[in-house]
Amino acid sequence: xxxxxxxxxxxxxxxxxxxxxxxxxxxxxxxxxxxxxxxxxxxxxxxxxxxxxxxxxxxxxxxxxxxxxxxxxxxxxxxxxxxxxxxxxxxxxxxxxxxxxxxxxxxxxxxxxxxxxxxxxxxxxxxxxxxxxxxxxxxxxxxxxxxxxxxxxxxxxxxxxxxxxxxxxxxxxxxxxxxxxxxxxxxxxxxxxxxxxxxxxxxxxxxxxxxxxxxxxxxxxxxxxxxxxxxxxxxxxxxxxxxxxxxxxxxxxxxxxxxxxxxxxxxxxxxxxxxxxxxxxxxxxxxxxxxxxxxxxxxxxxxxxxxxxxxxxxxxxxxxxxxxxxxxxxxx
Numbered sequence: 001x002x003x004x005x006x007x008x009x010x011x012x013x014x015x016x017x018x019x020x021x022x023x024x025x026x027x028x029x030x031x032x033x034x035x036x037x038x039x040x041x042x043x044x045x046x047x048x049x050x051x052x053x054x055x056x057x058x059x060x061x062x063x064x065x066x067x068x069x070x071x072x073x074x075x076x077x078x079x080x081x082x083x084x085x086x087x088x089x090x091x092x093x094x095x096x097x098x099x100x101x102x103x104x105x106x107x108x109x110x111x112x113x114x115x116x117x118x119x120x121x122x123x124x125x126x127x128x129x130x131x132x133x134x135x136x137x138x139x140x141x142x143x144x145x146x147x148x149x150x151x152x153x154x155x156x157x158x159x160x161x162x163x164x165x166x167x168x169x170x171x172x173x174x175x176x177x178x179x180x181x182x183x184x185x186x187x188x189x190x191x192x193x194x195x196x197x198x199x200x201x202x203x204x205x206x207x208x209x210x211x212x213x214x215x216x217x218x219x220x221x222x223x224x225x226x227x228x229x230x231x232x233x234x235x236x237x238x239x240x241x242x243x244x245x246x247x248x249x250x251x252x253x254x255x256x257x258x259x260x261x262x263x264x265x266x267x268x269x270x271x272x273x274x275x276x277x278x279x280x281x282x283x284x285x286x287x288x289x290x291x292x293x294x295x296x297x298x299x300x301x302x303x304x305x306x307x308x309x310x311x312x313x314x315x316x317x318x319x320x321x322x323x324x325x326x327x328x329x330x331x332x
Contacts, residue, residue, distance in 0.1 A: 022049060022294055023050075023053065024291070024295060024298060025071045026053065026071055027054065027071045028055075028058070028065070028066075028074040028075035028282075029062060029076050029077045029162075030058060030198045030199070031059075031077045031160075031162050031277065032075055032095065032216075032279040033056035034222075034315075035313050035315050036056075036075060037054055038306075038309045038313065039301075039302050039309065042309065047298075050294055052298055058159055059075070059160055060158070060159025061158075062076055063078075066090065066284060067090070072283075072295060073283050075279060075282075076279070076280050077162055077277050077278070077279045078161040078164035079278070080261075081259060082259050089284060090282050090284060091282070092259045092280050093260050093329070094261070094262070094278045094318060094322065095280060095281045095318070096279050096310060097246075097249050097276065097278050098216055098217055098276070098279070099217040099240045099244070099248075099273050099275060099276050100166050100214055100216055100217070100276070100277055101216075101217050101220055101273075101275065102212055102213070102214050102228050102230070103201075103202065103205050103213050103223070104211070105208060105209055105225070106147065106210065107209060108145055109146070111227050113141075113144060114141060114226070114229065115141055115229045116137070116140065116228050117140060118173030118174070118230070118266075120137060120140065121173060121230070122176070124212060125155070125170065125189075125190075125191070125192070125212075126176070126180075126181070126190050127153070127191035130150060131149065132146045132149050132210060133146040133147060133148045149209065150210050151210055151211070151212060152192070152212070153211070154192060154193055154195055154213035155189050155201070155213065156194060156195060156201060158186075158194075159185040161185060162198060162216055163184070163185055164184060165275060165276075167181070169266060169275045195213070198215045198219040199219060201214065202215050202220065202223035202225060205223075206223055206224075206225060217241075217245070218315065220240075221314055227240050232266070232273065233267060233268045234268060234270045234272070239273075244271055244273035246316050247273070248264045248267040248272040248276035249264055249276065249278075250272075251268070251269070260326065260329065264278060283295060303323045303326075
């Protein structure tokens, strides 16, 4: 009788939705947050028993949280080395690709009208070029009316994978930047004001006349900010878009990449956007088997069903060949 009662009570509680559903919590990079949040909602609706949450708080915070075990997965645009992964007991794999683009607020200048070289971009962010009508900029843009407006640099004020991607590119663009400032999720910026996460940078650029910042492409589009053309590795000016981001990833050697991390900055190819990043997922090796199984189900769904929403949000999904590598090395 007790057993029958227990079974009956369990059925009533289950039908009433009183048994806790499985919850997967993630946190980290704001770079891919629009896609992760769309995927989290979509999978929660599709799975029928697993709820996924993702909190956009920056790559540095996500790394700290997965190391401390307070989340089930973390997002980062700044990949960890093989040594760091081993020391922390973590697994790492790529999830998405996207472009980081300079965004500007220059009166009278429309999106993609302004052309910049890597060297001039680095000099702007070092404070060496301080007005938009400076000879170095004017020489690249004959016929474009540039105002004698002071340049205000806007950069991230938090630890950010987007900053890692951008400053890594500036190191490739300028030996002076590489020697004096370097790359990382945070750096000792020579000039500028800070903004929190990608939206904070975009909000500041939108409010400040004469400003320039950097943001993941989706945030630039959503904020309706003007982007620029950049000279790429092959000496060709290109615009930021899905095709130029995909071109940058075409020749990457994923199979032999330590920690499954590749650097897509300044890749060769006439159509390649020069500041292209990969965003990664971090998992704990010691997570409970049922949690790992739930994570496996979620990320398989993302790979198989999430590409369409990724492209709609201006990101590039991983090629099938890379997904297979991830499945073999992480989820076998």
